Amino acid sequence: MTEIIISILILLGGFLSLLGAIGIVRFPDVYGRLHAATKSATLGVISIMLAVFLYFQFIEGVFSGKVLLTIVFVFLTAPVAGFMIARSAYNVGVELSDKSVQDDLKKAINKKGKKARS
Amino acid sequence: MAFQILLNIGLAIIWMLLRQDFSPVEFLIGYVVGLVLLYVLRRFLQFDFYFRRVIAIVKLIFLFLWELILANIDVIKIVLSPKLDIKPGIIAVPTKLKTDWEVTLLASLISLTPGTLSMNFSDDGKTIFVHSIDVPDKEAMIKQIHNSFEKAIMEVTQ
Numbered sequence: 001m002t003e004i005i006i007s008i009l010i011l012l013g014g015f016l017s018l019l020g021a022i023g024i025v026r027f028p029d030v031y032g033r034l035h036a037a038t039k040s041a042t043l044g045v046i047s048i049m050l051a052v053f054l055y056f057q058f059i060e061g062v063f064s065g066k067v068l069l070t071i072v073f074v075f076l077t078a079p080v081a082g083f084m085i086a087r088s089a090y091n092v093g094v095e096l097s098d099k100s101v102q103d104d105l106k107k108a109i110n111k112k113g114k115k116a117r118s
Numbered sequence: 119m120a121f122q123i124l125l126n127i128g129l130a131i132i133w134m135l136l137r138q139d140f141s142p143v144e145f146l147i148g149y150v151v152g153l154v155l156l157y158v159l160r161r162f163l164q165f166d167f168y169f170r171r172v173i174a175i176v177k178l179i180f181l182f183l184w185e186l187i188l189a190n191i192d193v194i195k196i197v198l199s200p201k202l203d204i205k206p207g208i209i210a211v212p213t214k215l216k217t218d219w220e221v222t223l224l225a226s227l228i229s230l231t232p233g234t235l236s237m238n239f240s241d242d243g244k245t246i247f248v249h250s251i252d253v254p255d256k257e258a259m260i261k262q263i264h265n266s267f268e269k270a271i272m273e274v275t276q
Contacts, residue, residue, distance in 0.1 A: 016190070023197045031235065031249045032206055036197065039232035043190055079229030079236075086237040086249060096206065106208075 002058045009051035016044030029096055030089045038082040046071050126152045174273040181270050185231050193232040196252065207253040208237065211246045211260050213268060218243065220271055227267050234259075 023036025053067040126149060133148025134140055153169060196204060211228075215221050221243055225236040228248055238247040250259060 019194055019197050023193070026197065026202055027251075028202070029206070031237075032204075032251060035193070035232060035235055035249075035251050038235070039230070040190065040193060040197075042230070043186065043232075075230065079226040082229050082235055083225065083237065086235055090237060096208070 002054060006051045006054050009047045009054070013044045013046075013048035013051065016040045016047065020044060030094050031086055031096065034082055034086055038078050042074060042078045045074055049074075122156065126156060128152075129155065171274060174270070178270040178274055181266060182227060182230070185266060189231040189233050193251070196233075204252045205254065206249065206251050207256075209248050209250055209253065209256055209259060210240075211248050211263055212244060213246060215268065215271060217275075220275055221246070224267055224271055227271075228263065234263075 017040070020036050020040035023040060024033050027033045027036055049067050049071050053064060056062045056064045056067070129152030130145050130148035133151055134144050137144055137148075157169070196202075213221060213224060215224060221239070225239070225246055228234050228236045228246065233251045235249045236246050237249050239245065240247075248263075253259065
């Protein structure tokens, strides 16, 4: 029973990582690609780690705290990395793809610029 | 809050001493007994019963996991659809949260759910700029963030 759950988790993790890779190729701009790279891959890594933890706990009988810590740190670092990359990309001036329908940040920055100039 | 946890751990240690048994299980039983005592005596303490916050944190974690799964399914649909029919955009999401700590938590949670990625803050920290992979309806999205994550975070911090 536990083996079935572990196999499902590992397959799910592999599938999500694959989707992340496909997403990187298919999305039109930097920001879309970041979505694919940071998110699906994060959940993929986490489900594989969960499977590793369950394997060691129930089949080898070892409590492995390191693996749990890995999950915590992936959760902590992924959003920060995504945030920093997106922000610096925008500040450097990478264009949004032409499919985009909305850009509130540009409006806010323009408004601020006008205030500073006047 | 810190004082109450200390009190609770102290009660658990007294329980272990009384039982002459220093196993983790006994500590857990002592902790639960202490928790019940604190709950019963909460009116005589000058502060709130701290476990209410712990429950709120657990609620937040479960809400987050649920959102994570739902949003992942959405993104899988988008990635695997033969025609990439998306409307990405950047949305300004106003927030009522006050301290830096809360806003950071909200931004991280937004980033971790697929489909949305927090990109920048306004200078006063009252607005988060969120890049979303698909914006069919701007107002609905802002409302959804307000009703799910922001509400849960407010429950934890107040």
